Amino acid sequence: MDNAMWAFGRVSGFASLALITVSVLLGILTRSGRPPPGIPRFSITLIHRNISLLATVFLFLHVGSLMLDSYAKLTVTDVVVPFLGAFKPFWQGLGTVAFDLVLALMVTGLLRQRIGQRTFRAVHWFSYAMWPIALAHAIGNGTNGTSKWFLVMAAGAGAAVGAGVAWRLSTNFLETAKARAGALR
Amino acid sequence: MSQILHIDWTKCDGRGLCTELLPTVLGRDDWGYPLAKYARGGDRTNVEIGPRDAQAARDAVSLCPKLALSLAPQ
């Protein structure tokens, strides 16, 4: 049973990180206003939302299974307050920070209509901090974190998100950028 | 019963989600902003939504990335 919890904790953590990476990329794509061929814009927004929720589910499974695991023995404090853990406190603390940020992102995402765009957006910007922190936690804390295959995948994910951010900062990022620049010429 | 979809132009950024969800009601102008196809009384800020489009309009309100849309009974 213990082994199962441990294995499940690792797999769910990996799945959560993979989904978060996809979600960040979809978030950037939906911000651009450009639909990928064959998929309407609102679908991208819905997929972004649903993948994020799925990533959160896996994150809860990741944290929950490691709380039940007799080897990891995560405490409630470890889950909420960073850098107090018994094993690799710094790397585990990064995981706690990312988890807290995900909670904030999820709550503000679900309550967007209530809290208003300004608060939502201020919190949502933290996605860009949450993703590298979560990745660093995986590398520093994960049993396979420094395995070659994982590092290759992490580098690939980093390159994809980096390219996404670079695209977002480019002047042609918005779908309507050209028409609008023309109007203000 | 028809409803009124109000566009808050100060928030709208013309991302185009609403125009996909309500293709018979809204088009897009040169710069991407929603353009009412049939403006009742010339009002292109408060757009009439028929019963057939009610669900799509609710989706547009909830999915608008800028929270620029609101629905109210006529």
Place this chain on the structure above:
Amino acid sequence: MTPQRAASVFAVQVWDGAASNQLFAAGTNATFDVHEQTFGPLSLETIGADFISVLEQSGLTGRGGAAFASWRKLAATDKGRGGALLGAKPVVIANGAEGEPLSFKDKTLLTHAPHLVIDGLLIAGRAVSASLLYIYTTPAAMASVQAAVAGRRDARKIKVTEAPETFISGEASAVVNSIVNGIALPLDKRRRLSESGVKGRPTLVLNVETLAHVALIARHGVGWFRSVGSERDPGTRLISVSGHCAAQVLEVEGDASLASILGRAGVDRSDVGAILVGGYHGQWVRPLDCTLSPSGAGGQVIRPGAGVLHVLSTGDCGLEATARILSYLAGESAKQCGPCMFGLPAMARVLNEIAYGAPDPSLVGELQRLGNLVGGRGACHHPDGALRLVASALETFSDDVQAHLSGSCTRTLRRIA
């Protein structure tokens, strides 16, 4: 015609005809004593909610541009108050912002007759049971307004705030936004200001000239007010006259004919190419056989807007003047609403090409197409006002448009590129 502020123009020419010297009867820079001697004391205690029906009988309309029936605004604010005890106390704002570059009658009024505006504000405040009163003034009249308010015991609760000198700072929701948040930009209007404005309270925004008329109606009564002007446009109105003539403020009777106003302003009719009526959101008029009134059949009646007459000389090209104004209006967009932010500069570019560029017959159609994208799609009426100006220019100067599209300008006798 270059857009510039006429802040230094304070030449009040008082026409000494019939009853058309009402608002400035106390002379220039009127002190409170002179004001009271001229108009008589104000008995505020007698003013209550029933004053709204007095205003209804008077037929007074707003002098800020929209010419909405003033009593309706008061009645809506009174209604917005809800229950007498539990309802939020309304706010009344005297709107003295004058961002329109061709208008200076409000600055002139606030400078020379501030006490009449203060009277009107106190009266309107009592009629709707307001607890907060503001005067929102253009910087040019700030000193005079502050001095007038400070010199009156009954004006102590009036707060004076400054309006920035932008074109749209006087739009009603921009006025409220400026007072609450210090940002003079229009707001989205899902609720009327008469229901929810300053701090969520019912809010009444009235032009300062409108309030000055209120002050006189409260003193002299409906019959006196209606004895000047016409049935459909009773009372007097202030007109800022500028352009190819001496800049001046005139007080004219309602429904006055354009020709008679120009005559009083000393304008030689043979020198007039066209008149811009109502300012940068107004319309161009060529034949002068019409009257200025907010209502009445089109053709013979021109809406006065905020009371602006700008004279274009026969040697100036109306198309070029309109292109310059449209460029200015595009620059004055608050850049909050996309269709205005991108549409007005696009329209200005096309109109400037018609006026100054190489002849291209497709430009007029493109201008109309863009106009159709801009209309009715904003939080305020800035784009609609700009459209009205362009539409009237294309109509009034249709022969000039044809000339420009065939490569010459008949006014400036110039070949175009």
